[in-house]
Amino acid sequence: MTGKKSKTQLSAMAKREERWAWLFIAAPFIGFLCFMAYPIIFAIIVSLSRWTGINSLWGNIVGFRNYIEIFQDAKFWKSMLTTIIYMIGIPIGMILGVTIAMGLNRKIPGRRVLTTMYYVPVVSSLVAVSILWAWVFNYDYGLLNTLIKFLTGAHGPNWLADEVMVKVAMIIFMTWKGLGSSIILYLAGLQNIPRDYYEAAEIDGAGSWAKFANITWPLLSPVTFYILITSLIGGFQVFVEVQVMASNGGKNYSAATVVFYLYEKAFKNGQLGYGSAIAVILAIIIFIITAINFHGQNKWVKTID
């Protein structure tokens, strides 16, 4: 690093290098300023206003009134609760993911084909598979209810029109969509655990469960942590699934998520101020999760070295 040694007196050559480097990173940095930094500052200002996009922004500054209203807004809390309920799928997906990954880590035929099959939903278009699952959950003719009728003779539930079942349906769908990526991540994690650890444990007479509890699971903790954090951040942003499968937010708004509510407020009702305030709250939540990520990693995560 020549830059550090002579901060005040850069040689002509180092100066030239620096100017070129700044030029090379200029595009992403300008993009960052225009489409990220500026919008965030703007969102914070708008969140303090009753701006609709038509009236004047500066003439309608109301301070924290939007935030106060949001905290008393039953619909906001309902959509927040639903968002969190959908996250039940995260631990389910992690348990299934680690179990399947451990199976795939054994010497079984067709591992690559199986891995591909599990991963296909991940790379499929979210809109297309949401449409597909809306069809699978169709009350009269959907795959699931015809299957239930075929097996039990009784008619299945009205999945997407029932306040509780719509949540079950969404959790099933989201777990299906995301399972492949936790399998891949766990599989990579498993393959990084040195084999000697297991051999040493076997000499000590450890059974399968002891090996899993004392070696596998602790050493997979970085992967578990990564999946947990990314799924939480993703979980707070669920939108497309709801818009396609329950486009009005479901019966009594039972399927709506926070981002769905934000979208409706801002782009359907034109309440840009109120919508921005929800966006800022969302940003704070995700910031806190990320901060926990940075601090918690040292505390809870065990690594091989």
Next chain:
Amino acid sequence: MSKSKVKTATAGKNDYVTDKVVTPKEKAINAVVFIVLALLAVIMVFPLVYMVLTSFMTKNQILSGHLTLIPDPVLIGKYSEVLSKGQFISGILNTIKVEIPVLIVGGFTSSLAAFAFAKMNFRGKDKFFLALLATIMIPFAVVMIPQYVLFTKLGWTNSLLPLIIPGLFGNVSMIFFLRQNLYSIPSDLMDAAKLDGCSYFGTYWRIFLPLMKGALGTQLMLWFMGIWNDYLAPTIFLRSEANWTLQVVIRSFNSYYAIQSDYALIMAASVIAMIPTLLLFFIFQRVIIESIAISGIK
């Protein structure tokens, strides 16, 4: 965790559990595991298979209410019906019109910046990089209202520009991965190029760009899929139906044709919309899965 380590791991050379002598008991366990995993895998892809099957069914069969899986008779007419719809074709064209400039220009700006971050010395390097990295954590939902306001003010919402212009400035996760990739290439090349009087841009263009071809290709592929499957940004930013991208079109097909119970048509449209990304995935699955695996253990 080094990249090469992950590579050998995912290539399946390290069967940590059963590398040694396989006992009959192990063999039996593996057989059971295989059957269970295969069954689960079939359940996983079954909805997608059902989607394809439905697209070939007649309306009568779909609405029979009985459990039928095999289309009888097989109807391929829905595919030609979808492809003859102007809106569907224009959706595909609009998506391509976004993909091409973004991938070419954005791929260039991202790889150039990655080169500067990995191989050049300049003040503020770490700060600039951290600022960029922070944007990965900012959800789109947070900036979509201000971006919408900005694009409206600029008069872009009657065109595809809101989807194209931001992409031209590069993609942060791509910069991150290419930078990691460049670290594995010796910096001696940089010094040698300097001694030869090669310009900085020449060093990037003639030496390092060819060396990061593979990583760049993988990242461009992932970005292609991301743009192809994007839905939220297009729904918000595209005012006129003429500019709708493919995902917005199939979603509008869904609400329009579901009322007419024309599920075969909806499924046919969705199947076509999924083909390009799935095809790419099947061809390049190894590199795609590797780069996903790396993201978790880096």
